[in-house]
Amino acid sequence: MNRLIALSLAGLLFLTGCNTLQRQPEINPVETVFDRETLRASELRIAESALYSGETQIARSLYSELSLNYPNNPEVWLGLGNAYYLDNELELAQGAYIQAENLAPSDADPKLNLARIAIRMRDFNRAEEKIRAVLATDPTHPVALASLGVIFDLTNQPELAQQTYRKGLEANPGNEALRSNLGLSLALNGKAREAVNVLLGHTGVSNSLPQARENLALAYGLLGRDDAAEEILLGSQPRGQVLDNLEFYRYLRAHLSPYSDNTQ
Secondary structure (H helix, E strand, O other): OOHHHHHHOHHHHHHHHHHHHOOOOOOOOOOOHHHHHHHHHOHHHHHHHHHHOOOHHHHHHHHHHHHHHOOOOHHHHHHHHHHHHHOOOHHHHHHHHHHHHHHOOOOHHHHHHHHHHHHHOOOHHHHHHHHHHHHHHOOOOHHHHHHHHHHHHHOOOHHHHHHHHHHHHHHOOOOHHHHHHHHHHHHHOOOHHHHHHHHHOOOOOOOOOHHHHHHHHHHHHHOOOHHHHHHHHOOOOOHHHHHHHHHHHHHHHHHOOOOOOOOO
16 A cells, blocks of 8 residues: 555544544443442543543543452443553553453453554454454444454555445444545545545535544545635644645645546
8 A cells, every 4th residue: 555545544543443432331230239339420430531531641540540449340441441542552551451351252342442452553463353253243333344444444455445334334324434434545545526425425524523524625635626625624723734734635646546536
């Protein structure tokens, strides 16, 4: 795969990561009803709040303490793994996710997070193994299909990636992450016009997923529609950053395959 395209596909990884972290987890039963309700109402809720507010150091401290007090609760280890992941402590995150998986072997979240780390480490075989385990139970799981598509994109199999995203969208038509991943894959593989159509969908530019807006701007940029790309980017970026992105789009146009539809 062209190195430039591989670097641009970082956006796909961001989507799969976010989609997992944005889920508010249900708390699994622990030893007693009293312990469960106490955990739900206080410590775990505070730790979750710190995590989703971006206070990762506080979240790490809280989850570490919870792992001592509630070592058999998989959500504690999952939260600790998420906190480590957001601080780019991949080995620590992996260890926490393995603990969560051991405690809840049928739960999809630990497997998907382990797959995400494996993708970051470019261990695509291990990542696919974890994702396939989720899909064996839930063949239309949106995060699993988005993650599998990322693997195909990063291993230079864009047609399989796009088929996977489309399969996910058929079962989950409102999933913005799948739609954004599909659009980016199309745009970077010579189908920018189709990418624009996919990213616009039936409702126009997505306001709920910033990456989808950036992917749409990229698709317009690859078509030479710098005016449209600029208008989209100015809604969320300072002008200097917008100008840098427009320059990047021009660089991409000059280096992508001349046999694509990425030119006017």
